[in-house]
Amino acid sequence: MIKNIRIRVTPEVAFVGGRALEETVAEAAGLRSGEMTGFRIRRRSIDARQRNIVVDLTIDVYVEEPLPQEEFEKVTYPDVSDRPQVVVIGAGPAGLFAALRLIELRLRPVVLERGQDVHTRKKDIARISREHVVDAESNFGFGEGGAGAFSDGKLFTRSKKRGSVEKILRVFCQMGANPDILRDAHPHLGTDRLPAIIEQMRLQIICCGGEVRFGTRVDTLLFSADHKAVVGVVTAAGTEVLGPVILATGHSARDVYRYLLSAGVSLEAKGIAMGVRVEHPSALIDRIQYHSREGRGAWLPAAEYSFLTRQGGRGVYSFCMCPGGVIVPAATAAGQVVVNGMSPAARGGRWSNSGMVVETLPDDVTAFQDFFPLCEAEMPAADDPLRVMALQEAVEHMAWVQGGSRQTAPAQRMTDFVNGRLSATLPDVSYTPGTIASPIHFWLPAFFTTRLQGAFKQFGKRSRGFLSADAVVLAPETRTSAPVRILRQPETLQSAAYPGLYPCGEGAGYAGGIVSAAIDGERCAEAVAQRLAQA
Ligand SMILES: Cc1cc2nc3c(=O)[nH]c(=O)nc-3n(C[C@H](O)[C@H](O)[C@H](O)COP(=O)(O)OP(=O)(O)OC[C@H]3O[C@@H](n4cnc5c(N)ncnc54)[C@H](O)[C@@H]3O)c2cc1C
Incomplete structure (x- = not known):
């Protein structure tokens, strides 16, 4: 027989497992020791809404029948050498x-x-x-x-x-x-x-x-x-x-x-989301998200976050959050600067980053008529299927120029970005090609900056400490999805x-x-x- 149970345990019990977890599972399933032949965790999620963080586990408990050897069903791949x-x-x-x-x-x-x-x-x-x-x-x-x-x-x-x-x-x-x-x-x-x-x-x-x-x-x-x-x-x-x-x-x-x-x-042209990537010390994000001065402690993973709001009729949200990760140079050709994020399996790095992006519809491109000439680019026609792509290219090229025509990323402290002033200094960041202090609030089109500034203020109120001088904004995040x-x-x-x-x-x-x-x-x-x- 397989008994399906749900339990809430401490992060230590959930992530270390062993005897403590075994005893908790047997007790929750109402079994005496020896009756349980084994168990499999089916679902694991962290509930960090309260000060006392718990982990929800959904578990299949095997009673008087053996635990299957294979944890998952495998696909069979046949030989196709002579097939169409x-x-x-x-x-x-x-x-x-x-x-x-x-x-x-x-x-x-x-x-x-x-x-x-x-x-x-x-x-x-x-x-x-x-x-x-x-x-x-x-x-x-x-x-x-x-x-x-x-x-x-x-x-x-x-x-x-x-x-x-x-x-x-x-x-x-x-x-x-x-x-x-x-x-x-x-x-x-x-x-x-x-x-x-x-x-x-x-x-x-x-x-x-x-x-x-x-x-x-x-x-x-x-x-x-x-x-x-x-x-x-x-x-x-x-x-x-x-x-x-x-x-x-x-x-x-x-x-x-x-x-x-x-x-x-x-x-046809397709809407995408564009903006910047923001990076905080991961310890700061851990403290905010896990409501504790000690941060994540010994058992919890680097904390994630997710933000969403509306500003000026467009969605503004966090995208592809990378706890304990790094910001990477994601350009695919010369003459562009594009930032994105990645993290290793352990997510143990010093920083946590995420894209912060503004929903951009194909018809919004008409609002950028002054921006295209600044980027030495032609304003695309209102019905051009590649018009959103043209906007992506213009923003990426502008960032490349602002970065000194290298892969150096324009950067600004988050609080300076919100208050519209150049950063006198920049803290260390994970982006290895380097950063240059830049008035992103000034050269990135107002379509993005005003919405991002409004959103950052809101996110800072929702999660105290998030709008921080220790956080850095790098530009631009443009490759969130297809523009076509x-x-x-x-x-x-x-x-x-x-x-x-x-x-x-x-x-x-x-x-x-x-x-x-x-x-x-x-x-x-x-x-x-x-x-x-x-x-
Ligand atoms: C840094 C970074 C981090 C990301 N992190 C995540 C994440 O954590 N989770 C997530 O879900 N998504 C993430 N994404 C997005 C994710 O990688 C994409 O959504 C996904 O890879 C799209 O898959 P795809 O196969 O459709 O296209 P792609 O992965 O873009 O693959 C397209 C392939 O086509 C090849 N190609 C292009 N043109 C030609 C041609 N003319 N001839 C031959 N080959 C060609 C390219 O070289 C490429 O290998 C991340 C992206 C980046 C850049």
Whole structure:
């Protein structure tokens, strides 16, 4: 028999486990010692609303039956060497999960990735901080694992499709992730653990007869003779690869959006959120969130936070919070400064950061007519599908100029940003290319700054200590999601313009984050399999 129980225990009992947890579980289940053969924690969440912090555990208790050896069900991947071929562009979460699902469905994926494998990529990423050089083909956005490789690896999603979320988490575990992600309310992998997991996915694809080609940028689509359908792709080296095409190129492949527009693929502008990234000492965030001068103590993890408000008719919110993490240079080409955040599995770093962003709608771009000329950029037409992307580019270029035409990020103490004054000094921050004191409140368009200033004041009242001179604002945070949607048929998931093309994942505008991109990758693989089965 399996008894399902819920208990509330101290962080020590929850995170250390052992005898104390065993006794608590047996008592809560009404069992005498020896009656319980074992137990599995199904759900673990920290309740930090009160001064006394507790951990909620949902537990399956096994009574008079053995605890199963396997903690999760594994997926079987067959050999697909001689099965029909499907082209997958991009080895981010969407592309990798599409490829694995294609194998499950007995199709042979050929994954084409412009960047390098996840290990070579580390060297290219290190050069950004050391030499201020961004390799346009291998960086924080491009390369094996996509934007998800050097990230926090937060796997929390608002997706309601629980079944699909669990499947993605199980595949991550099968590829080497800690099974804690199956139970934690806010699971995360950590940037130090991700490369090995991603490499394992690649090895699985190859071992089943699929292919993964690095340094292989796709430049154009290949059309049928009547130009009515997509039948393959052409790489930058001129190689043709045939098959239905899953296009999972992420939100930073601006050349792809430009090409698609010129090729007549239906696109529309999509709203995104832009702003800044704010970094606090993690000890300060721990003290605030855990309501204790001692901070997190010995057992609790670095504290998270989440803020949301409305200012001037637009949502302003914290985004991609990285407890105990670092701010990273996430530009994907020269002449841009972009900040983002990541953290290792242990989240033990000195700082905690998060994006603080303002909802920006496609029609808002008209409000920036004075800003584009300042960035030596042309104001896009009011109906241009790439107008939100143009705004992203303008803000990123302006930040690059303000940062001294290097990867140095413009920075300002949080209180100075709110009060509209330049910071005389800046505290240490985690951003390794360095910072330069800059009046961000002045050069970042008022559309963002006035809303952020109002929001920061509110957040500071809600959580005393959050609006702090010890916190630093770095600019800009612009890559929160795709600025474009590649239109697709809701039933077949094929491009509204060209059958045979499956716009997929975050870049297509149908996902936001690792898990939802992975789910969309699986869905696109299923749609391809369905079409091939009908042909
Ligand atoms: C620093 C950082 C931290 C993040 N932290 C988190 C987090 O903690 N949790 C979370 O859920 N999300 C996080 N994200 C966002 C997350 O990484 C993305 O939502 C996710 O990776 C999107 O997956 P995708 O596969 O759709 O696209 P991407 O991951 O962007 O992958 C697209 C891939 O396509 C390749 N490509 C592009 N153009 C071409 C071409 N022409 N030919 C061949 N290949 C091409 C790119 O090189 C890239 O590898 C973070 C992002 C960054 C940058």
